Amino acid sequence: MAPRTVSRVVNDEGGYSQATRQRILDAIEELGYRPNLLARGLITRRSGTVGLVVRNLADPLVLALAASAQDSFREQGRSMFFASSDDDADRQGAVLQSLWSHAVEGMIVIPVRDSSPQLADYSRRGLPIVAVGSLVEARNATGVMFDLDAGFRLAVRHLLDTGRRSIGMIGSVSSSYALCPGEEDKDGTFGAGAGSQMVRVQPTVEGGAAGLEQLLELKPDLDAILACNDLVAIGAVGAARARGRRVPEDIGVIGCNDIEPAGFVTPSLTTIRLDAGLFAAAVAAALQGLIDEPGEQRDPVVLPVELVVRDSA
Amino acid sequence: MAPRTVSRVVNDEGGYSQATRQRILDAIEELGYRPNLLARGLITRRSGTVGLVVRNLADPLVLALAASAQDSFREQGRSMFFASSDDDADRQGAVLQSLWSHAVEGMIVIPVRDSSPQLADYSRRGLPIVAVGSLVEARNATGVMFDLDAGFRLAVRHLLDTGRRSIGMIGSVSSSYALCPGEEDKDGTFGAGAGSQMVRVQPTVEGGAAGLEQLLELKPDLDAILACNDLVAIGAVGAARARGRRVPEDIGVIGCNDIEPAGFVTPSLTTIRLDAGLFAAAVAAALQGLIDEPGEQRDPVVLPVELVVRDSA
DNA sequence: CTGAAAGCGCTTACAG
DNA sequence: CTGAAAGCGCTTACAG
Numbered sequence A, B: 001m002a003p004r005t006v007s008r009v010v011n012d013e014g015g016y017s018q019a020t021r022q023r024i025l026d027a028i029e030e031l032g033y034r035p036n037l038l039a040r041g042l043i044t045r046r047s048g049t050v051g052l053v054v055r056n057l058a059d060p061l062v063l064a065l066a067a068s069a070q071d072s073f074r075e076q077g078r079s080m081f082f083a084s085s086d087d088d089a090d091r092q093g094a095v096l097q098s099l100w101s102h103a104v105e106g107m108i109v110i111p112v113r114d115s116s117p118q119l120a121d122y123s124r125r126g127l128p129i130v131a132v133g134s135l136v137e138a139r140n141a142t143g144v145m146f147d148l149d150a151g152f153r154l155a156v157r158h159l160l161d162t163g164r165r166s167i168g169m170i171g172s173v174s175s176s177y178a179l180c181p182g183e184e185d186k187d188g189t190f191g192a193g194a195g196s197q198m199v200r201v202q203p204t205v206e207g208g209a210a211g212l213e214q215l216l217e218l219k220p221d222l223d224a225i226l227a228c229n230d231l232v233a234i235g236a237v238g239a240a241r242a243r244g245r246r247v248p249e250d251i252g253v254i255g256c257n258d259i260e261p262a263g264f265v266t267p268s269l270t271t272i273r274l275d276a277g278l279f280a281a282a283v284a285a286a287l288q289g290l291i292d293e294p295g296e297q298r299d300p301v302v303l304p305v306e307l308v309v310r311d312s313a
Numbered sequence C, D: 001c002t003g004a005a006a007g008c009g010c011t012t013a014c015a016g
Helices: A003-010 A018-031 A037-044 A060-075 A089-101 A116-124 A148-161 A205-218 A230-242 A276-292 B003-010 B018-031 B037-044 B060-075 B089-101 B116-124 B148-161 B205-218 B230-242 B276-292
Strands: A049-054 A079-084 A107-109 A129-132 A141-146 A166-172 A195-201 A224-227 A252-257 A270-273 A301-303 A306-308 B049-054 B079-084 B107-109 B129-132 B141-146 B166-172 B195-201 B224-227 B252-257 B270-273 B301-303 B306-308
Touching: A003 A018, A037 B037, A049 A060, A049 A089, A060 A079, A060 A276, A060 B079, A079 A089, A079 B060, A089 A107, A089 A116, A107 A276, A116 A129, A116 A141, A129 A276, A141 A148, A141 A276, A148 A224, A148 A252, A148 A270, A148 A306, A166 A205, A166 A230, A195 A205, A205 A224, A205 A230, A224 A230, A230 A252, A276 A301, B003 B018, B049 B060, B049 B089, B060 B079, B060 B276, B079 B089, B089 B107, B089 B116, B107 B276, B116 B129, B116 B141, B129 B276, B141 B148, B141 B276, B148 B224, B148 B252, B148 B270, B148 B306, B166 B205, B166 B230, B195 B205, B205 B224, B205 B230, B224 B230, B230 B252, B276 B301
Parallel strands: A049 A079, A049 A107, A079 B079, A107 A129, A129 A141, A141 A301, A166 A195, A166 A224, A224 A252, A252 A270, B049 B079, B049 B107, B107 B129, B129 B141, B141 B301, B166 B195, B166 B224, B224 B252, B252 B270
Antiparallel strands: A270 A306, B270 B306
16 A cells, blocks of 8 residues: 555545545544645645734724634635734734745735735735735735725714714824724814814723823814724713713714624714625635635725714714 | 755754854845745644634634734744634534644644543644633643632622522523533522523624523513623613613623623623633643643643622622 | 755655 | 655754
């Protein structure tokens, strides 16, 4: 029984008698034999692995992305490496290098700020990369992102339509990728010409509270808040109330993401909904496409968003 | 320049001149050379990888676990495979086999129900395994779990002390591992002899609402709810109010986990806090210990819990 | 300090 | 239908 024959049976190549096949299968069962994927990968140049690199574990979309990517990869018989860059460029570099050394067949990455060249470097070497919320101009790479400009405009429009005149924005200190609005409007006009102000905080409930305090200092007549995510919005609501401002009567608050508890806090949160399922499916499909047909230059995928109006604004 | 010499430099083995070293380093830089970890792993029998296998991505502790495991593994220069069994025994089997084939050096697994023998099988073959919330009686394996019995008793005691007499429990349909209480008390006495009733639902906000409806059918005089997690508790609160019951006046509700928004819903949630950081650190340390000193039979690690009393009960 | 040989467990051509 | 040879990119002894 030569290794070659075993290999044929294990890989269902055909070209063996049923008797041989059965003998080999029995032996496999008896010995608990499993093919060594490292050895196989060494020679086929296909490791059967892919990578998912996120920037921040706390991002509510990461979970959906991980779940969906997982399902998609499982169907393809691939195992998934998972790593976080913790929003650190050097760490992201180390992670990418490590995955490259492990011969992953492709990667999904939520990149740290300004790391497109780094990603393009790997994609040019032949590694398919899907960059989330970021453009990578290179072969073997594509981007998937939400249309946050549109979400932003919807939110501002809603605030203006409901009579708000002094809008504050609470952004995130961690460089924002497309899942968090506001980066493009540094001038603070929010594309609406409204009086406006922006502060940056940690993207947490506590950060949201701090952000509201800061905005109130800068702009005592504040009557609306746009928060970069729902936890920040929840923190802002709490702090506003602690300061004696009613929500939504005195200050309207809009979040972003529509996390599960958003409809259950008081007041229930008006928010820009990012459809996590849609997002994750698009990302997984994009990587699949890149792996199946390498070398293509592709247009980025832009996903629609929607404003969910509840009680907070 | 023989491969052997390059190998020495790459692995910092010593035994080469500085000049040689520099030449090799320069060449590595110029060619963008990265050692092929598959080839290395094939021969050293150490792949530089570990696995994290969870049962359910929606579990709030999974995130903390993933983050902490990640940090711990990064420090050790190991990459992490990530997979979910989606609470399916067959799928867990496939995942374990796949990771084994990829020659992981160890695994953290939140096991599906009754899969201890399966885990023990791998650990006996020499794969270190940390089982979360479950006992695995085998060498190379250990368990880490919260002391949910204690949490459970704290909660019931608190309800009884505050005059509740008719307690309902909303458990999870997905077989509960130790992060979710209630499994041990199928008789429904909750170890307290109180009148009581248990229903099982999906561990989500919607599930919690459904659970409350069911309990109210079964037990119209219900005045307290113990929920298997905070989302379920939030759903139960919403449904109770929709039925005209006040919380906490008519019905007291206690959750489990203390997720971030738990303090911000209305009424703020009384809950059994499971310290995610403590948990994740314990798990990572346990696996490290198993990898460093294989073959040991270890006692499970049991982590304390605490009851956080807020407004809902 | 440096290198030639053998081999990790597989698969890819090629021969019978 | 089956197998002997070569080689993937490394590391482990061992020789100079």
